[in-house]
Amino acid sequence: MPTWLVARRNQNNNGAFIMIKIKKKFLIASILSISIITNTLSACSFQNRTDENAAPFVSSESISSPLLSPEQDNNTQAQSTPSNISAGYFPDSRPLLITGGASVDTSSVVPCIKAYTINPDLSNISNLQQFYLTEEMAEKLARNGFVVQDRGCNEFFELYEINRYAQIPNFVTVDSLMHTYHLYFSYLLKNIERTYLKECMTQLSGHMLADSMAQYDRLKGSQWESAARRNVAFFAVGAKLLDENTEVPDYVKELAGRELESIAQATGNAMSELAENYEDYSQYIPRGYYEGDSSLEQYFKAMMWYGRIHFPQDKEDMNRSALLMIMALSKNQAAYDLWESAYVVTSFFAGASDDNGVCEYASAIRQIYGDSPTLDTLLEDENAFSKFQDLIALLPAPQINSIPIDDGEDNVIPGFRFMGQRFTIDGTIMQNLIYQRVGENSSGQRRMLPDVLDVPAALGSDMALRILEDAGAADYAGYSQNMDRLKQALSKDNEALWSASLYAGWLNTLRPLLTAKGEGYPVFMQNEEWLKKDLECFAGSFTELKHDTILYSKQVLAEMGGGEEEQDDRGYVEPEPLVYARFAFLADQTAQGLASYGMLTEDDKENLSRLSYIANQLLTISNKELTEELLTDEEYDFIRYYGGTIEHFWYETIKNEGASESISTQEYPAGVVVDIATDPNGQVLEAATDNPSSIYVVVQVDGKLKIAKGTVYSFYQFPWPLSDRLTDTKWRQMMGMVPDETGYYNFSFPLSKPDWTYSYRCDSP
Template sequence: MRSKKISCASLALLLLLISVLGTACGNQEREGVVNQEQTDETADTGSEGSNEPALDGPVPAAGGRPMLIKTSVPTEDTVGQPAVEAYAAAPDLSNIDNLWQYYMGDEMAAKLVANNFVVTEGGGHEFFEVYEQNRYKVRASFVTVDSLMHTYHLYFSHLLRNIERTQLSERLTQLSRRMLDNSAAQYEQLSGSEWEEAAKRNVAFFTVGAKLLDDNTQIPAYAEDMVQWELDCINRAEGIEVSTITGEDEDYSQYVPRGYYEGDLGLERYFRAMMWYGRIHFEQENEDLDRSALLMTKALFEDAEAYGLWEAIYAVTAFFAGASDDLGVCEYQTVIQQVYGEEFHVDDLAGNGGAFEQFHEMTASLSAPLINSLPVRDGEANTIPGFRFMGQRFTIDAAVMQELIYSRVEENGAGERRMLPDVLDVPAALGSDLALRLLTENGAVEYAGYLENMNWLREGLSRENTTLWSASLYAGWLNTLRPLLTPKGEGYPVFMQSEEWLKKGLECFAGSFAELKHDTVLYSKQVMAEMGGDYNEQTPDDRGYVEPEPLVYERFVNLAGQTAEGLKQYGMLDAADEENLARLTEIAGRLQTISEKELREELPTEDEFEFIKTYGGNLEHFWRESLRDENSGEQLLVEEYPAAMVTDIATDPNGQVLEVATGNPATVYVVVKVDGKVKIASGSVYSFYQFAWPLSDRLTDSKWRQMMGLQVDENGYYNYDERVEKPEWTRSYRYSYEWE
């Protein structure tokens, strides 16, 4: 039994590492919206004849826009050997030049001495607030990776939300109407044949999609019962029920609008419709469902306008979030052409059972998805081959988590099953020994097969693979965070050399990962297990410091540039956003330059110190720009638009989901050395949470903020009684005033 499961894990990993997902049907490889050659490591997978064809794009799409985005390969690992001379905070903090600017209790001071940094609450509602307070109080700022990644999250969500609101929503409405009309015409042609039920199913399917987008959509009488059942289930969004479309279980709690979609009627409609098209699964093994998939594909490809709409929606969302993990119209169209020829009429289907038998045999040989998002019962296949009209997207983290939950791993000694993953699974698979040790301490390795599967993942993902990590903005975001997982040794500033700083890096990874999942909750496939100051006496030296992670900043420059370049080629970038992305790229580039100087013990210029001092103004600019289409008034209040957010990333079909969240930003105080002086500099960092929660009550941002007492509830009161605790592993470097 174990050898079979590890074989499956190895196959999934092999596909993960060599796959290239295409965004147009002319390029059906399974991962990548960029035009880059595979690395030697990628090609050397140990599988004969598995070399992928080169992507010779861009491939023309409807409207003349390129479907593949050509991006430059980032220059990696250009940082020289760090050479910071050793220093540390004195036991009594007597060598801290600017200690007089701070008040610290005994416990907080003890942690600062022990780790040369300490994290506390009180960072405001948004990341820029600490930096603006520092400028007012003439205190040194510590520019964090956390603050930069949070700013990318703000602008990523702004760009995607604006594109969905102004372009994709209307295109999806038009596509739904055309596919409904096309499916209704097929039903009329096939009525009375063995294809009638499949055609009727498609009419119901597209009626649901169209109705979710437009209440005025008329429901055909012959499909009314099916449509009304689905709409009722979607609107209740209470949990798992049997779909009348597929006859299989569907998790209707997924249709609760979450992330930034909550509260905007148009975006909520778009969310439900895209969730419908991304989740409803036409299982290949079921002949009648396979007939529906054939008819759906035929209806799309014989209507050039419909296909142009589908392709335009799919391509830009793949650029943001990655390509589909499921079989879809591209794969099925190839089989249709092979069996039925380049041109055939729907009328030719009736009575031609031999051709369909051949079609059904060929679709059975197509690849299964790597990630399961369906409620499957114990003993059933982990992933079920089938068709989705606009399938949710393959992500590296979901593929990792899939291998580390039941039934890819089995029970522990107590007979318990690992039904939900842990966020730490992802950095552990990416090579973090600390994350793996924390998981071990929490009992993860006690599940049979967990460590075996984890080792397979770690071995495979240790190979550098440019195609994998540049496949989408989603993948590029994750790649930007990876250097945080690397231990920092001799030559780095003393605060970076401890295990506690490595834990803080894990919290930054987890907090930014939570924001990534929040922004792509609609698209990324979710894994499912089986069933000015007052100082007069002294003149402060407020020259600050940048967290020296030059490789992070280098990758960020490429990520921001890829964002602008791709959207510009798609014709979806206005002048203001292009200017802001250029500004974000410039900020990251300056942070890279400054951090490289710090590691060489070279003093930044006066202009660079001034950039650090005014960094909060840059952050506030992007916060305001990300909200410019969300607030009709002139005044923006951070209390109304805080950083805190929540999203669910995995489902236990027995009734729970895994929620990940961020709270108000925390403040980090770091012992740094600037121009020979040891001093304290402060900045903003993530506050990360993860916890299991009832499936029937998937949390929205507003519910989360009210739960945590960050915003008033519907009665105008703040809640202070039922707050969620942070993960235990974050406490060793954190100080809370409540602990005194």
């Protein structure tokens, strides 16, 4: 077995091993360095892997870079790919893990619903007597064909079950389906972190601490001593966060202790002696589903440490530390296997690292030092280290900055991270639409925090862009130009970009919501208010996505009695066939990816298959609705019992969480909060969802107009003090979803929803 890092290989039908070469492309604009990176997800490996144990591979040789000229493209490849790397050693890029296309052809379905008229007094609504409507609700229902009312229930499924007992037609929403995926996505990731990744990172930290201590003993007295000592402290902190019984060497006890104290206090920006830079220690507040679980809180803090602490290329001693880490991994196969396993599995969920890391630096080390460098090699050839620094300086910079910087400094700082936080499409969008990528506005103000609507606007939503411009975004110097470049780069269907991880696939599933619906669609979908409603669905699901991946995503800085007359309760599905097709693909790829890692239980396999089945049923029904084909009795029953169908997933994800046998939605409400961007001056941008709202929609079923009712997201975004990053518990107490420590429910609703949502809601700001 070679002592250096060998490429992960795939095996063909004849048993031969074939090197999979994947190009790493970047979308780079010449002004303000706007770029979208098509990252890949795996890592280099010590040994050959067979199909039985390896994740599926997708070649992306043909990925193009639309903002890059051929000369620039070639130069970028030359810079990011050290030469003379033989096929026997690991590649400089990482193969994709999800197979198959990210788009689904629905061109054969042409919407052809005949237009219908809603009387101003709603007199042609066949089931109007089933509802109590305020004057405001009735007016908006007649004008727009729908209206949204706050707080219908604690969880999405509840309203659908109430409808079934009350014989009210269900309106099945995209919101309810995406929320169900959020529940199961977070459940799967949490279980993997509990049962595998926590122990994996604990063992890895132990290996790296021991190996770093051995390096320090060998390098004392040399110019490598300081870098080696730093690594001992770095891994001592990580190991101590995961296992409080870790013994910290005396010579780094004070340094590591100060870092551990800062992490425990988590008060905000402070100078890190180890990183020799400011670190935002508020990031170490356990948030998302990590809050309240002591084991997961330990894992959260350690992974945040390994993902955030940066070894910048402009500091020689930091480069020495990074090189020594790679050297330690190259001599310890068990450690490398643990690192690779943790990186690949988390990348499958959240995406590839935004920073250069083990593979990129190891490739440069091999080119400069040869196949099997030793510590003696480093000591004997200091000139080689200078060449190494020159080579890594050519590696591409990260797309997202997460380090506090001063005005005038470069706002993307290249360097090394041991387990870097992940590239996200939305992160790159937001990074390019805040200061310093955009300048001051006419009043001298700086855009220090993005807006969630920046993301759908860059993905093509004219409505989102109009709302942003009305709020003054275009007044910031360079905002419109940067937005135009982002829209151009993201307008093309890039399969590799959208199928690079479950995170990307989730975002891709939401994209069809941003397309305006015209003639042939139901009347309620053809107005601007529906476009805004779809934006709130996008923002709500996006919030849940960020909530579930907060650790990995890199931040930008009642039952009723019988006896009544039977009602025609045949319901309706929100006709978004492309959303449902992509959702089915996403559920299938979730199962396929986990199976390839041996992490798919029979229960999870069955549940993911159910999710795919639900989406395919909704796809079939949507296509029938859009062509005015009458549904079968079985399909109407599917809509009628939809609440019980998705309730199954809610129960599956929380049944083992509580101490009591009884589980209620009041204990586990739908609302969540996540901080998605940081202003180093002392604020973060919080995105949040409240308990779901009710939507009333005028639909046409078998030639009759009726009101159908469903659940939709209730979205918020607001700035909040950096030192008090909100947890789900704090948010739910603030909004009266759960009682506080004294048992008191806060019903004061201290926050307002975004202004653009009130035009289709029945409540007033």
